[in-house]
Amino acid sequence: MSYVAQGSPENIALAQQVNGRLRAESRIVFARAFLFRAAGAGVFVALAGIGVGAAAYGWATMNQFDSAAEKIAAAMQAALSDVTLKTKGEVTLTDNVLKLEGALPKAAAAPTPTKAQLGADAAPASKAIVNTTFTVFKQVPYLDGQIVTGWNFKDSADQPYQQYCYFSRRSNESKGQVEIKIDLAMDGKTLPQPQKSDVNLAILASNCVWHDGKSL
Known part of the structure; x- marks a missing residue:
């Protein structure tokens, strides 16, 4: 070391x-x-x-x-703005079929009395003046009968001079067919309710068809 x-x-x-x-x-x-x-x-x-x-x-x-x-x-907006949609189909209402093709079907024209039906040339043997009137009936089915409204017109007047409404029903009896008629209203006004009657006139009279669509 x-x-x-x-x-x-x-x-x-x-x-x-x-x-x-x-x-x-x-x-x-x-x-x-x-x-x-x-x-x-x-x-x-x-x-x-x-x-x-x-x-x-x-x-x-x-x-x-x-x-x-x-x-x-x-x-898409531009394309839809130039598109025209067309529909075609049908809607079923009970037994009736309403086809939506083009315009809606026009309502059937109301029947108009012909000259022959009015009998404009008819005259009595006495050659007296003849005043011609006619009645238009509107019928509404109700229960087992129908409610009938009558419009009485004079000559070519546009407004009826009298309107009346009644319930009518036919029944078969042993003696034959019988028609039951119950007066309901006159000139848009319901008749007085009978005291001993089970029929409500006001309810039935609500189905009357008056010329102006409302009570007079």
């Missing part, structure tokens, strides 16, 4: 080698630390770039879809 004196050349050389080794190792540690810091910064920048790129792509995609939806909606 040998000892080197302090300040000897050997000791100075050893110290220089130790110092050089320590400086080299410190530079290696600093380089490693810088490498790790640079790698971390690079990863951060890369992730930030990916995030910004994904956000930009999503924003562009959403705007593209909104624009496409707006274009489709505008195209």
